Every structure is written in C-alpha cells, then in structure tokens.
Amino acid sequence: MIRVIKPGIQTTVQDNGRIGFYEIGMPPAGAFDSYSYQIANMLVGNDYNAAALEAVYMGPTLEFEKKGLIAITGGVFPCKINGQDVPMWETIPVNSGDILSFGMLQNGARVYIAISGGIDVPVVMGSRSTFMSSKIGGYEGRPLKEGDYLKIGILNTRSMKEGTKMGKEFIPTYSNRYSVRFMDGLCSYRMTERSKKNFVEADWIITPDANRVGYRIQGSQPLEWVERIQPFGAGNNPSNVVDVGYPVGSIQVPDVSEPIILFKDAVTCGGYATIGTIISVDVNIMAQAKTGDTINFRYVSMDESLQARADYQRTLQRIEEHLLHSAQY
Amino acid sequence: MNLFKTRYSFGGDEFLFMELSEAFDLENIFKIFCIKKEIKEKKIEGIYDVCAGNASILIRFNPDVIVPDVIENQLRQIEESIVNYEDIVINSRLVEIPIFFNDPWTTETCMKFRDRHQSQTLTDIEYCAQINGFDSVESFVGAITGNPHLCINVGFVPGLPWCYQLVPKEKQIEVPKYLRPRTFTYERTYFYAGVVSGFYPAEGTGGAQIFGISATPVFDRQQKLLDFKDNIVFPKPGDIYNFRSITREEYDAIRIDVENGTFEYYKKDFQFVPKDVYAFEEFSTKVKRRLYND
Amino acid sequence: MNNREIVAFMPGKVIDIKIQEGDSVKPGDVLFTFESMKMENEMTSDTGGVVKKILVSIDDIINPGSTVAIIQV
Numbered sequence: 283m284i285r286v287i288k289p290g291i292q293t294t295v296q297d298n299g300r301i302g303f304y305e306i307g308m309p310p311a312g313a314f315d316s317y318s319y320q321i322a323n324m325l326v327g328n329d330y331n332a333a334a335l336e337a338v339y340m341g342p343t344l345e346f347e348k349k350g351l352i353a354i355t356g357g358v359f360p361c362k363i364n365g366q367d368v369p370m371w372e373t374i375p376v377n378s379g380d381i382l383s384f385g386m387l388q389n390g391a392r393v394y395i396a397i398s399g400g401i402d403v404p405v406v407m408g409s410r411s412t413f414m415s416s417k418i419g420g421y422e423g424r425p426l427k428e429g430d431y432l433k434i435g436i437l438n439t440r441s442m443k444e445g446t447k448m449g450k451e452f453i454p455t456y457s458n459r460y461s462v463r464f465m466d467g468l469c470s471y472r473m474t475e476r477s478k479k480n481f482v483e484a485d486w487i488i489t490p491d492a493n494r495v496g497y498r499i500q501g502s503q504p505l506e507w508v509e510r511i512q513p514f515g516a517g518n519n520p521s522n523v524v525d526v527g528y529p530v531g532s533i534q535v536p537d538v539s540e541p542i543i544l545f546k547d548a549v550t551c552g553g554y555a556t557i558g559t560i561i562s563v564d565v566n567i568m569a570q571a572k573t574g575d576t577i578n579f580r581y582v583s584m585d586e587s588l589q590a591r592a593d594y595q596r597t598l599q600r601i602e603e604h605l606l607h608s609a610q611y
Numbered sequence: 612m613n614l615f616k617t618r619y620s621f622g623g624d625e626f627l628f629m630e631l632s633e634a635f636d637l638e639n640i641f642k643i644f645c646i647k648k649e650i651k652e653k654k655i656e657g658i659y660d661v662c663a664g665n666a667s668i669l670i671r672f673n674p675d676v677i678v679p680d681v682i683e684n685q686l687r688q689i690e691e692s693i694v695n696y697e698d699i700v701i702n703s704r705l706v707e708i709p710i711f712f713n714d715p716w717t718t719e720t721c722m723k724f725r726d727r728h729q730s731q732t733l734t735d736i737e738y739c740a741q742i743n744g745f746d747s748v749e750s751f752v753g754a755i756t757g758n759p760h761l762c763i764n765v766g767f768v769p770g771l772p773w774c775y776q777l778v779p780k781e782k783q784i785e786v787p788k789y790l791r792p793r794t795f796t797y798e799r800t801y802f803y804a805g806v807v808s809g810f811y812p813a814e815g816t817g818g819a820q821i822f823g824i825s826a827t828p829v830f831d832r833q834q835k836l837l838d839f840k841d842n843i844v845f846p847k848p849g850d851i852y853n854f855r856s857i858t859r860e861e862y863d864a865i866r867i868d869v870e871n872g873t874f875e876y877y878k879k880d881f882q883f884v885p886k887d888v889y890a891f892e893e894f895s896t897k898v899k900r901r902l903y904n905d
Numbered sequence: 906m907n908n909r910e911i912v913a914f915m916p917g918k919v920i921d922i923k924i925q926e927g928d929s930v931k932p933g934d935v936l937f938t939f940e941s942m943k944m945e946n947e948m949t950s951d952t953g954g955v956v957k958k959i960l961v962s963i964d965d966i967i968n969p970g971s972t973v974a975i976i977q978v
Binding site: 415529587 | 678
C-alpha cells in the first residue's frame with residue numbers, strides 16, 4: 283500500500299492506455315510521456331503495461347507501507363526519501379514507513395513514479411489509465427487526493443538490483459524550446475501555402491491552457507485559410523469542416539491565432555480543421571513541454587516518421603538489454 | 612452521383628484519414644457504413660479503430676504490424692470494390708427516444724448565456740424555430756419529431772450520438788453555433804449543431820443550440836440499465852431514432868424507471884437498404900409502423 | 906531584517922493578486938491566484954512578514970523558479 287500524504291496538482295494512475303474505442307468516442311488516455319513511463323517500469327522490473335503514477339508540475343508526497351523498489355523518471359524534480367536526496371532514473375529501495383517527497387520543478391513538466399508490482403486499480407475497458415472527463419479508470423476515475431490508499435499489484439516480471447542506473451545517453455534533456463516533428467494533413471488543404479510556411483518558421487508559445495486534453499499555443503502571426511464557400515454540413519467559420527476524426531497529436535485550428543494540439547484525453551472528433559499531426563514519438567517531447575515554453579514545428583514525411591519510430595524502439599531495446607545485465611533472477 | 616475522389620492522408624504514423632467529400636452528403640454516410648463493415652469483416656491485422664466522421668473515416672493502425680502503404684492500398688481496394696452500396700442490407704435498430712422539449716432546465720441554461728448567443732431575449736429553441744421559418748416552437752418540434760433521424764457517428768466524448776434527420780436537403784433544419792460557448796450544459800440535453808443533432812452524454816461546455824432534455828441516458832459508466840449490459844455507451848452508428856415529444860409528467864415517470872434501474876429503450880430490430888431511405892416520407896412511415904405496429 | 910523571495914513553483918497565468926505592498930502576511934496566507942491547465946491554483950506565503958515588493962501583474966505568465974514577490978521577514 284501507498285498512502286497519499288499530499289497529492290500534488292494532478293497526479294493520476296496511467297498505463298499504456300485503452301486503444302480501440304474511438305468508435306464510441308473514448309480517447310486512449312495513458313501515460314503522456316510514454317518513454318519516461320516505460321523506463322520507470324523497466325527500472326523496477328515491471329510488466330510493460332503495469333500502472334504507474336503520472337504527476338504534472340508538482341510531485342506527490344507518498345508513504346510506503348511495505349518494502350519495495352521504486353523508480354522516478356521524467357522531468358527534472360529534486361526527489362527525497364525521508365528528507366535525503368535520491369536520484370531520478372535509478373532503481374531505488376524503499377522500506378516500510380519511508381516517505382517520498384518532491385522539491386520544486388526544475389525543468390520538463392511531468393514525472394513518473396513506478397513501483398515494483400505496479401499500481402493495482404481495476405482494469406476498465408482493458409486499461410488502468412485514468413480518463414478524468416468521464417471519471418473512468420485509474421483511482422476512482424480521478425486525480426489522487428490526500429488520504430488515498432493505493433494498492434500494489436503483482437505485475438513485476440523480474441527482480442531488479444537496487445541502484446541500477448540508466449545510462450546518461452538515455453536521459454532526455456529539457457529546455458524552454460523544443461523542435462517537434464509533424465506530418466502534413468488531415469485538412470491542411472484548407473491552409474494557404476504562405477501560412478504553411480509561417481507555421482514552421484514561427485515560434486509558438488504554450489499558453490496556460492495546457493493539460494492532458496490539449497495544449498493551446500500562441501503564435502506571432504495568425505494563420506490564413508484558403509477562401510471557400512463553406513460546404514453543406516460544415517459550420518460558418520472558415521476553420522470549420524464537416525466533422526472529422528482527430529488523431530492523437532492533431533494540430534487543430536479553431537482560431538487562426540491560437541491552434542490547439544490535441545493529446546491523449548482529447549475529444550475524438552469535431553468540426554474544426556486540423557492542419558497536421560505530431561508524430562507519435564514526439565508526443566513524448568510535448569508531454570515535458572510546459573506553459574511558457576516555445577515550440578518550433580518541422581515537417582517530416584511518413585518515411586522519416588517511421589524511421590523516428592524505429593529509432594525509438596531500438597533505443598528502448600538497448601535500454602532493456604542494458605538493464606537486463608543489472609537484473610537479479 | 613458524387614464525383615469527388617476520396618482524399619487519403621495520414622494523421623502522423625498511426626492514423627489514416629479517408630475524406631470522401633468536403634461536404635456532407637447522405638450518400639457518403641451509407642458508403643462509409645459499407646466501408647467500415649468491409650474493413651471489419653476482412654479482419655485486417657494491425658487495425659485498432661475504424662470510426663466515422665460525417666464525411667470521412669479515421670483508422671488507427673499499428674505501423675509495426677501493417678505498413679502505411681499497405682493499409683492505404685487495402686483501403687483503396689475496399690473502396691473500389693463497393694459498387695452497389697445502395698443495395699447492401701444494413702442491420703439496424705429502431706429506437707424511440709423521449710425528449711422533453713422546451714424544458715425548464717434548458718430554458719434556465721439558455722437564459723444564463725444570452726450574452727454569448729445570437730438572441731438577447733429568445734431561448735435557443737425559439738430562435739432556431741424562427742430562423743428555420745417556423746411560426747411556433749410547436750411546429751418546429753413537430754418537424755424534429757416528424758421524421759426519424761439516422762445515427763451517423765458516435766464520438767467527440769464517449770456516447771455522444773450524431774444524428775442526421777432523414778428528410779430532403781431543403782427541409783433540413785440548420786442552426787448556427789453560439790457566438791461563444793456556454794460554460795455549462797446539463798447531462799442528457801438534446802442539442803442541434805449545424806445540420807446534426809444529439810445528446811450530451813454528461814454535463815459539459817458547448818456552443819450547440821439546446822432544445823430539450825432526454826429522460827434517458829446515452830452513456831452509463833456503471834452499466835446499471837439493461838441496455839448498457841455489454842457497453843457503457845448505447846448509441847451505434849446505423850441506429851434510427853424516433854424522437855418523441857413528452858410532457859413533464861411523462862419525463863418524471865421515465866426518470867423514476869431510469870433511477871430504479873428498470874428502464875429499457877423501446878426498440879425493434881430493423882433492416883433496410885440505403886436506396887429506400889431517399890423516399891423519405893415512405894421510409895418514415897415504414898419506420899414508425901415497424902416500431903409501433905408490428 | 907531579511908528579504909525572503911516568494912518563488913513560483915509551477916507555470917501559469919496570474920489572475921488575481923490578493924495582497925498589496927505594505928501588507929502584513931502570515932504563513933499560509935494566499936498571495937496570488939494563478940491559472941494553469943484550466944485549473945485555478947493558489948500561491949501561499951511560507952513565511953510571515955511584510956510584503957515589500959510585488960513583481961507580477963494580472964495576466965503575466967509566470968515560470969517555475971521565478972520570483973513573484975519579496976517579503977520582508
């Protein structure tokens with residue numbers, strides 16, 4: 283059991299999400315920074331889909347009832363157990379009564395806390411992820427509150443050695459400016475060529491309206507629509523299209539000055555044009571970008587996107603092999 | 612005949628978008644139903660989601676299992692293979708959905724947000740009746756309930772059905788969005804947005820025009836009602852809904868059944884071919900007879 | 906007399922300033938309300954003293970680690 287002493291700002295139970303329910307309007311949810319989440323699970327010897335905690339901007343204060351192993355990955359936060367500094371990206375032992383707490387966010391935005399065995403909450407529609415809008419999954423469908431008790435599961439597949447470290451080359455660096463890759467589409471035909479060029483040349487600032495549902499971004503120059511008579515079934519605004527499905531990572535433009543990037547808790551369809559989609563591996567980068575940070579977008583082709591995906595999977599494989607050497611059976 | 616060639620584009624490395632048209636066309640809805648059915652029957656490995664837009668299909672796939680080129684080719688082939696979609700039998704359901712139109716909760720919500728609406732004084736239903744050329748709310752409600760509505764899509768949030776009324780284009784009700792969205796709408800509110808209508812599965816914000824309230828849920832997370840035994844969501848694309856206008860007394864009585872867990876939607880299985888739908892009045896009569904007299 | 910910096914712990918937009926320069930505050934008093942992730946959050950004082958300087962205005966975007974006020978303890 284883990285007792286929640288302080289919940290943080292928004293701490294939720296997440297796993298890889300529930301994929302395959304777009305047809306009923308259910309988005310996948312799941313760990314926003316999939317990379318950090320997966321490594322946290324690897325460091326504690328968990329199954330690939332064991333549930334962990336995702337905390338944004340402020341870490342929770344947790345008391346561990348039993349001895350176990352934890353790992354903390356993601357954005358840069360000072361972490362302490364019983365007041366003593368502990369490192370991130372490492373297999374850390376905890377004893378009965380130990381208290382984990384976090385200092386102020388230094389960089390990045392989200393932190394992942396995995397415990398050997400995984401967080402045990404009911405599986406809903408194939409996943410333990412929390413989808414807050416519908417109060418589904420996770421811990422009672424909501425972010426953690428003071429006084430909550432989290433049960434620990436049995437989803438560990440191997441015993442990890444305390445002090446197992448991640449190689450520095452695998453730890454992401456965070457800053458205030460990120461370059462993000464995206465693919466053209468679905469309704470980019472609605473945008474002028476000049477606007478498409480502006481989109482990739484401009485600096486886009488993340489506004490305070492940024493959470494797991496989506497990030498509103500602000501640019502210095504408004505985008506422009508190709509003029510047309512709105513077709514039957516589309517709304518009156520030039521940003522309207524006849525309702526389309528929204529891929530995860532869609533760049534939606536309800537307002538030419540403030541696009542919204544849709545993420546894992548977003549609506550599944552709607553009547554606003556989307557002009558591009560962030561490639562799946564770069565959604566992990568966006569998870570660590572915070573209000574006030576600058577984003578620069580860069581077009582990539584499907585081939586480049588698939589290459590990025592292959593590189594990412596190879597990296598995870600190398601990490602897994604590296605950690606296997608450190609495991610005890 | 613629609614001469615628009617389907618636009619294929621990818622939404623990142625995991626989504627494929629098939630845009631059949633830039634405009635809404637009932638014909639495309641039936642094509643979309645057929646394509647969806649074909650995709651599911653072929654059991655293509657690596658496909659996670661096949662969901663409809665109002666003139667498009669969005670597919671989520673795993674590029675580690677099926678490469679984008681291959682999936683695009685397979686979908687193009689499926690699309691080309693569907694020639695007689697107008698004759699393909701659709702297995703559907705006819706469902707009666709009781710709606711309390713012009714109810715006090717919807718009125719209360721409307722009046723809170725007149726500063727965000729086209730009219731400073733009229734409720735949404737009064738305003739929309741007027742701009743659609745109806746001389747009273749009653750005759751407007753009569754038009755909404757007079758002909759059945761086809762569920763073309765479920766989405767946006769879990770359980771929200773998007774419904775298109777089966778009447779000719781010239782008779783379609785069409786409404787604008789609010790100037791700025793409301794910050795609140797009651798759960799089960801019946802709304803109209805553009806040329807489609809639906810129900811709020813849960814309370815939420817929104818800029819759709821709100822006309823009434825349904826006594827019955829479309830989304831039941833706890834699956835208490837029989838209609839939700841296998842799914843937290845009730846509507847399915849392809850469903851045909853008969854909206855029936857009810858009084859406050861009837862609304863209250865149905866709410867008791869829902870809260871007791873005894874409510875079950877009044878429904879019948881139904882099969883139809885798309886080509887029959889275009890004789891709208893005949894089709895409406897057929898639907899109502901099957902639902903109420905058979 | 907010590908100058909104690911009140912530092913923002915997370916990013917957001919200032920939507921309300923609850924204090925004025927010269928006010929006395931005690932630990933736990935709410936100094937600012939700010940908006941982040943479509944939620945309202947409060948920034949409270951972790952010390953007692955007198956508000957010497959307010960370094961933000963309404964609608965400012967604050968970054969984690971930036972000083973928002975100075976309290977003379």
